[in-house]
Every structure is written in C-alpha cells, then in structure tokens.
Amino acid sequence: MNPTLRAWRPLGAALLLAGASVAGASLAAGSPSTPPRAVPRPAAGVQRATLALVGGTLIDGHGGAPIPNSVVLVDGARIVGVGRVGSLAVPAGTTVVSTEGQYVLPGLWDMHVHVMLVGHGNYAHWDSVSPPEWERAIIPAAAKQSLMNGVTSIRDLGGPLEQIIAVRNRIARGELQGATIYTSGPFLQHAPYPGTEQFRWGIDGVADARAKVKKLADAGVHVIKLIDQDQMTKDEIRAIVDEAHARKLPVVAHAHRPEEVRLGLEVGVDDFEHTGMQASPRYPDDVMRLLHERTAQGARGPLWWTPTIDVLTNYTRRRDDDEYLDDPRWYQYLPDAIVRDIRASLRRLDTLQYYRLVPDRGPTLQSKFRQLRESGARLLIGTDAGVPGNFHGYATAEEMITWVRQYGMDPMETIRAATFWPAMSLGLQDKVGTVSVGKTADLIVVRENPLTTIETFRNVQTVIKHGVRVK
Numbered sequence: 405m406n407p408t409l410r411a412w413r414p415l416g417a418a419l420l421l422a423g424a425s426v427a428g429a430s431l432a433a434g435s436p437s438t439p440p441r442a443v444p445r446p447a448a449g450v451q452r453a454t455l456a457l458v459g460g461t462l463i464d465g466h467g468g469a470p471i472p473n474s475v476v477l478v479d480g481a482r483i484v485g486v487g488r489v490g491s492l493a494v495p496a497g498t499t500v501v502s503t504e505g506q507y508v509l510p511g512l513w514d515m516h517v518h519v520m521l522v523g524h525g526n527y528a529h530w531d532s533v534s535p536p537e538w539e540r541a542i543i544p545a546a547a548k549q550s551l552m553n554g555v556t557s558i559r560d561l562g563g564p565l566e567q568i569i570a571v572r573n574r575i576a577r578g579e580l581q582g583a584t585i586y587t588s589g590p591f592l593q594h595a596p597y598p599g600t601e602q603f604r605w606g607i608d609g610v611a612d613a614r615a616k617v618k619k620l621a622d623a624g625v626h627v628i629k630l631i632d633q634d635q636m637t638k639d640e641i642r643a644i645v646d647e648a649h650a651r652k653l654p655v656v657a658h659a660h661r662p663e664e665v666r667l668g669l670e671v672g673v674d675d676f677e678h679t680g681m682q683a684s685p686r687y688p689d690d691v692m693r694l695l696h697e698r699t700a701q702g703a704r705g706p707l708w709w710t711p712t713i714d715v716l717t718n719y720t721r722r723r724d725d726d727e728y729l730d731d732p733r734w735y736q737y738l739p740d741a742i743v744r745d746i747r748a749s750l751r752r753l754d755t756l757q758y759y760r761l762v763p764d765r766g767p768t769l770q771s772k773f774r775q776l777r778e779s780g781a782r783l784l785i786g787t788d789a790g791v792p793g794n795f796h797g798y799a800t801a802e803e804m805i806t807w808v809r810q811y812g813m814d815p816m817e818t819i820r821a822a823t824f825w826p827a828m829s830l831g832l833q834d835k836v837g838t839v840s841v842g843k844t845a846d847l848i849v850v851r852e853n854p855l856t857t858i859e860t861f862r863n864v865q866t867v868i869k870h871g872v873r874v875k
Contacts, residue, residue: 449492450485453477455871456494460503460849462486465510465823465838467816470855474508478845481870486841501866501873503849509819510839511556511846511869512861513826514800516677516710516786519546519571519585520563520603522738525749525756525792531599537742539567545737546796547575547582550789552736552875553797554864556846557826557836558583559786561629561656561677564603565589569623581874584846586830588629588656589620592644594636607636613643621651626830628655630673634663642671654830659709662688669694675708675829677786679716679772683764687775699780708829709776710786714806715794717769719762722793723753734795750793758792773811784829785822801861808858815855845871 455478462474464486475492477485485492494500520538522545524530534542543563550558560568572585592613596604607613617628628648633641648655649672657668659676665687668676681687687695698707722728729750735743753759776783785807787799804822807813813821827837836844849866852859867875 450477450479450495453479453484453495453498455479455845455868455873456498456500457503457508457847457849457868458494458500459489460506460508461853462508462839463816463819463854464840465820466840467820467824470507474503476508476839476847478847478868478871481845481872483839483841483843483845486839501849503866505851506865507850507853507860508839509848509850509854510823510837511848511867512554512800512822513557513559513785513837514550514555514583514787514789514796514803514822515559515784515826515829516561516712516788517546517550517558517796517799518563518788518790519543519558519560519568519796521790522546522549522742522746523734523750523790523793523795524746525753525758527758528599529749533745534742535564535602537739538564539570541737541739541742543567543571544574544580544582546790547571547580547585548737549734549796549798550583550800551581551797551867551869553733553800554848554850554861554867555583555797555800556848556867556869558585558789558796559627559826559830560585560587561627562588562591562603562631565620565623565625569625584869586626588627589623589625591629591631592616593630593632604631607640607644610639610643613640614647617644617647617651617653621648621653625653627675628653630655630657630668632664633657633667634661638667638671641667645671645673652831656710662691665691666694669698675710675784676781677710677712678788679711679713679765679769679776681768681772682761683768685768686771692775692779695779695781706782706825706829707780708784708825709779709781710784711773711776712786712788712803713769713773713811714799714803715788715791716762716765717806717810718802719753719759720766723759726750726753726793728798729793731798734798753793756792770811777813782825782829783821784826785818801859804861805858815858818858819854845869 457476462471473489475487568587574580575582591604595606645655654674656675657673659665660680787803789796789799807818824837827833847868848864850860854860
C-alpha cells in the first residue's frame with residue numbers, strides 16, 4: 405500500500421448476422437432476450453458455441469489494427485472463434501449479442517489492489533474493526549466492485565492469506581461473483597508494523613525467509629510481495645527471491661526508496677511497485693543505470709513496473725472536489741454499517757495522514773513517469789485500489805485515463821498494459837489477456853472507441869467472465 409451493455413443492443417441487419425441463432429434465454433437474470441433466428445448454414449470451423457458477440461470493432465489486446473464487424477465465438481468458458489461477419493458464421497443455437505456500434509476488448513486487469521481495504525480513510529481504525537468482515541463481506545465486495553467495472557482479473561499485493569484464498573476459491577468455483585484474484589498473501593518485511601501481523605509477516609534470518617515463502621507457495625499464492633526490503637539483510641532478500649523462483653513464483657517489491665530498488669535489482673526481483681522517491685525530482689542516476697542494465701538483458705524477460713500513479717497525480721483535484729465520494733457505486737455490495745464508517749472517514753481528504761505528503765510529490769511525477777518509460781521497464785496498470793478514497797473498479801479506469809491524458813501514453817499500449825502484459829507477467833499469456841482462440845472468455849464491451857476516448861472505460865457496458873455475462 406502506497407503510504408504517501410446493461411441492456412443488449414438489438415441485432416443488426418440480417419446480412420450482418422446471417423448464420424446466427426439466438427437462444428431465448430439471456431446470460432444474466434433480468435436481461436432482455438432476443439427472438440431466435442433461422443440458421444441457414446453451420447459455422448465454418450466452429451461446430452458449437454454458447455455465445456457470440458457480433459458486429460462490433462474488436463481490439464484484441466495483441467496491439468494490431470482493430471477488427472471491424474467482428475465475431476467472437478465462445479463455448480462455455482473458452483473462446484473458440486474470432487473473425488469477421490461474412491467469414492465466420494455463428495452455429496445454430498448460439499446466444500447472440502449484438503455489439504454493433506461498440507468496441508469489444510479483453511477483460512481488464514488491475515495489477516495492484518488490496519482487497520482487504522475498500523477506501524477507508526483511517527488504517528489504524530480499519531485494521532482494528534475490519535478483520536471479522538474480511539472473508540464474509542469486504543473481500544467479496546472488493547472483487548465484485550472490480551468485476552462490475554470491467555476488471556475481470558486483479559492482483560492483490562498484501563493481505564490476509566487464509567481469507568483471500570478462501571474468497572478466491574469461492575469465486576473460482578462460481579459461488580461468488582468477482583474478479584479472478586491472483587494474490588501474494590501477506591507482505592514479507594523485516595518486522596510487521598504494530599497491529600498488522602495478520603497480513604504482514606516478519607522475516608528473521610535466511611531459514612525463516614525460505615520457510616515463509618514455502619508456506620505461501622504451499623497455500624497457493626501466485627506471487628511473493630516484498631516491502632521495506634532495504635531493512636532486511638541482503639541474504640534474507642536473496643533467500644526470498646531464490647526460494648520463490650525455485651517455486652516458479654515471481655517476486656514483486658516496493659520501490660519507495662532508492663535502496664529498495666538497488667537491492668531488488670541486485671537479487672533479481674521481477675517487478676517493482678509505485679512511483680516512489682517522495683519529493684525527489686528524479687530517480688538517482690545510479691538507479692537508472694541499473695535499470696538500463698537490467699532491461700538490456702532480453703533473455704531474462706521484461707522487468708515489470710506498476711507505477712500506481714493516478715492516486716498521486718489527481719489527489720489535489722479530488723481533495724478540492726470530492727463529489728465522487730458520494731457515488732453509490734463505490735460502496736456497492738458492502739453492509740450499510742461499513743459504508744457509513746467509510747464515508748465518515750473520508751469527510752476531509754486533506755486531513756488524512758495517508759495524503760499529507762502527496763502535494764509535495766505532484767511536481768515530480770512527470771519526470772519520474774518519463775524516466776520509467778525510458779528505462780525499458782514494461783509498465784503495468786495498477787492502482788493501489790482500496791487505499792483511502794481509491795475504490796475498486798473506479799481506480800482502474802482512472803489510472804488508464806491519467807496515463808493517456810496527463811502522461812502522454814499511447815492508448816493502445818495503455819490497453820495492453822491492462823490486458824496482455826499483466827497476463828504475461830504472471831506467465832498466463834497462453835490462457836488470458838487477449839481475445840484469442842483457446843483463451844478464457846473474459847470480455848468487455850464499451851460504447852466509444854477507447855483509442856480516441858479512453859474515458860469510455862469509466863462506463864463499461866457489458867462484462868463477460870469465463871463465458872458468462874455478469875453485466
């Protein structure tokens with residue numbers, strides 16, 4: 405945690421949907437159904453599909469030109485066909501969703517969230533009252549808030565192990581609606597901050613470092629998370645990284661201070677988090693040299709970096725106009741008592757300890773973001789969702805908008821930083837991250853072209869997760 409189409413559109417012309425059939429039932433309770441169509445011919449190369457998205461422009465996540473008049477065929481949880489109207493027919497019995505006039509993309513990822521947090525302004529208070537509600541209410545709500553905003557996958561970086569794993573597994577079994585959770589479990593650090601022992605594990609020596617990684621790996625985490633690694637011995641950090649890599653787990657580390665980055669690069673950390681360096685105007689020259697040396701080693705694969713920069717960039721705007729805090733979407737799926745507590749804690753953002761030093765950092769962010777882009781590190785969309793006033797689902801679109809509008813990032817690369825590259829960073833590029841045959845059917849539909857209007861991600865119209873329409 406950084407301290408400082410609800411309604412389906414009607415089917416298009418018969419010519420566009422020749423070969424399509426619509427099942428009477430829709431994918432979500434309460435959504436309108438479409439009358440069935442005759443099917444004059446079977447799908448070329450695809451014999452069966454349960455769902456077809458037909459007519460919209462497809463931005464598939466690979467980075468190439470968008471595909472107009474697209475057809476995406478899904479069978480169960482998998483994509484089984486990708487093509488264009490007139491060349492890829494829709495099998496009989498398939499439920500057809502018209503995406504005419506809209507844009508189809510892979511489901512988004514948020515690569516830095518905390519599902520044990522849902523925006524409360526006082527960590528000490530939240531840590532004392534929230535644990536009994538983590539598994540029952542808070543973590544499920546955070547995962548569902550993400551999903552309903554088009555974020556079908558999230559990487560949780562620091563939280564209570566058993567509760568997150570339990571909710572993750574319930575989502576995977578279909579017992580709960582929510583984004584797929586990839587988690588690190590607890591932070592690993594020299595010593596937990598007082599009162600945080602449930603989600604921060606202290607490291608005491610090399611043997612303990614290896615034992616803690618083994619415990620996390622055996623529990624089924626997807627990544628190991630380091631924080632304050634400059635307070636550990638080098639041998640302890642190296643033991644964590646080596647043990648994680650032996651178990652095929654990437655290691656993510658905080659980058660708040662120069663020595664955290666130096667040590668992380670020396671021992672082989674895979675991914676750094678946050679923009680860091682407080683009010684320093686730039687990353688130190690020696691850190692940049694080390695980054696350039698690491699990113700020049702192509703055989704080692706990309707060095708990943710998740711800047712989580714919107715929460716800093718737009719703090720003063722939100723401080724001075726906090727109307728967004730009244731939007732009921734950010735409190736959905738939470739018990740009323742928790743909602744009241746959160747909202748009361750956010751009455752004055754400028755009084756929160758979390759944001760006290762952020763205004764001093766504002767003038768430094770442009771140069772640091774530019775340095776990161778020029779370093780060769782592969783940047784990922786992540787938000788620190790859950791920290792004060794920074795809500796799950798809401799934060800992901802805002803991060804993407806800030807990259808494009810305030811930092812000049814190419815919209816296509818921004819989309820890939822929220823789709824293809826996150827999947828690759830976890831070794832899942834053959835399973836998720838693009839709209840491709842054989843991959844999991846995590847799909848979203850937006851009304852406007854995100855390559856010209858990135859703000860369209862604020863209002864994702866349709867969300868399909870594992871082949872099932874949830875919105």
